[in-house]
Amino acid sequence: MAAAVPSREECLELDRVDPLAGQREAFALPTDVIYLDGNSLGALPKTVPERLTTVAAGEWGQDLIGSWNRHGWIDLPLKLGDKIARLIGAQPGEVAVTESTSINLFKALYAALEINPERKVILSEVGNFPTDLYIVQGLIRALGHRHELRTVPAADIAAAVDRDTAAVLLTQVNYRSGALHDLAAVTRAAHEAGALMVWDLAHSAGALPVDLNGAEADFAVGCGYKYLNGGPGAPAFIFVARRHQARFSNPLSGWLGHAAPFAFEPEYRPAAGIARALTGTPPILALAALEAGLDTVLAADMTLIRAKSMALGDLFIRMVEWAGGERSGLTLASPRDARQRGSQVSFRHHDGYPVMQALIARGVVGDFRAPDILRFGFAPLYVRYVDAWDAAAALIDVVATRAWDRPEFKHRAPVT
Numbered sequence: 001m002a003a004a005v006p007s008r009e010e011c012l013e014l015d016r017v018d019p020l021a022g023q024r025e026a027f028a029l030p031t032d033v034i035y036l037d038g039n040s041l042g043a044l045p046k047t048v049p050e051r052l053t054t055v056a057a058g059e060w061g062q063d064l065i066g067s068w069n070r071h072g073w074i075d076l077p078l079k080l081g082d083k084i085a086r087l088i089g090a091q092p093g094e095v096a097v098t099e100s101t102s103i104n105l106f107k108a109l110y111a112a113l114e115i116n117p118e119r120k121v122i123l124s125e126v127g128n129f130p131t132d133l134y135i136v137q138g139l140i141r142a143l144g145h146r147h148e149l150r151t152v153p154a155a156d157i158a159a160a161v162d163r164d165t166a167a168v169l170l171t172q173v174n175y176r177s178g179a180l181h182d183l184a185a186v187t188r189a190a191h192e193a194g195a196l197m198v199w200d201l202a203h204s205a206g207a208l209p210v211d212l213n214g215a216e217a218d219f220a221v222g223c224g225y226k227y228l229n230g231g232p233g234a235p236a237f238i239f240v241a242r243r244h245q246a247r248f249s250n251p252l253s254g255w256l257g258h259a260a261p262f263a264f265e266p267e268y269r270p271a272a273g274i275a276r277a278l279t280g281t282p283p284i285l286a287l288a289a290l291e292a293g294l295d296t297v298l299a300a301d302m303t304l305i306r307a308k309s310m311a312l313g314d315l316f317i318r319m320v321e322w323a324g325g326e327r328s329g330l331t332l333a334s335p336r337d338a339r340q341r342g343s344q345v346s347f348r349h350h351d352g353y354p355v356m357q358a359l360i361a362r363g364v365v366g367d368f369r370a371p372d373i374l375r376f377g378f379a380p381l382y383v384r385y386v387d388a389w390d391a392a393a394a395l396i397d398v399v400a401t402r403a404w405d406r407p408e409f410k411h412r413a414p415v416t
């Protein structure tokens with residue numbers, strides 16, 4: 001059994017000396033909620049409502065269509081891309097903010113297959129996030145069934161890359177277990193076999209240091225509404241390494257990726273650089289909210305974010321295992337070593353769904369992932385040590401008292 005855990009008072013002291021403690025002020029959080037779902041929907045930055053009002057009433061309402069030029073609306077996809085670049089080890093001009101993660105995956109994979117036309121396999125991980133696999137399946141259909149999706153367990157990826165592999169598609173942090181891939185090592189293994197590497201950074205961007213250029217990654221995509229705090233359905237991002245941009249072929253060749261959108265030419269000519277990854281008119285209100293979200297992350301030091309994220313996860317695991325014990329029915333589903341985890345901790349429980357509903361009823365908000373995963377995300381900008389302590393105590397109490405065993409906690413809502 002694990003060693004004794006810090007007391008609640010010791011957690012309050014950790015919060016007092018936490019160099020990130022001041023960042024929590026930037027968020028509007030309900031006082032009676034411990035929010036451990038920033039990995040699914042980041043919290044609301046306090047600047048967002050005012051920013052949205054400015055853009056809607058001040059810009060849209062006053063300057064109407066002139067705002068595209070006057071307020072720089074047309075520049076937002078690449079301007080925000082440059083901000084995200086700072087968080088993922090990319091250069092200015094390598095990232096665009098556009099569409100959803102799913103759609104950007106389609107674009108990146110299509111481009112990778114065009115660059116590697118002799119090879120027919122897209123290699124991914126068993127248990128990758130479903131949209132990633134669905135998008136590959138749709139792409140293979142769209143290309144006339146000339147390619148194959150191969151999935152292997154995470155540990156076998158490096159060994160499974162071979163001369164048939166056109167691209168390796170992986171999510172750096174597994175959405176269920178939180179297990180973290182070594183981005184540089186896997187990218188190297190892909191390249192040694194002549195494959196291109198596509199990373200999904202949905203649970204990495206804003207949560208841990210990522211160095212795409214250091215790893216010589218080829219393509220990446222990621223989410224705006226998770227650790228980047230961009231709001232529900234925020235636009236996503238796509239990274240194309242500069243060395244591939246001249247050959248990057250966007251299958252959704254819309255006018256905003258054209259070299260001269262307002263020349264209205266009949267033939268598509270791709271823009272130079274990352275702008276060719278764009279397709280249609282950008283969602284300005286959503287981009288305005290995302291920019292405010294990005295600024296909350298850019299205001300903090302990523303090394304501190306990562307250190308606190310690991311400490312919060314460790315604290316939560318120790319608490320649950322120490323106080324809950326084996327009889328709790330909770331088993332750790334995440335790597336115990338924080339260096340091998342993203343910013344979430346997952347436990348399995350046979351009655352995971354009602355357990356999570358009972359926790360949410362007590363104001364501890366995590367989420368449930370079928371079939372039996374209780375998932376707790378630790379967004380270090382606004383989650384405190386005492387929150388991890390209180391959440392663990394609530395979880396232990398819910399399972400020890402079977403507080404979850406009530407009909408109202410077993411009714412499944414459409415979103416879990």
Ligand SMILES: *Cc1c(COP(=O)(O)O)cnc(C)c1O
Pocket residue numbers: 100101102103129131132171175200202203223236
């Ligand atoms: C959240 C998530 C997505 C989301 O894709 P959308 O197109 O924004 O719905 C994609 N991939 C992974 C790995 C995710 O965790």
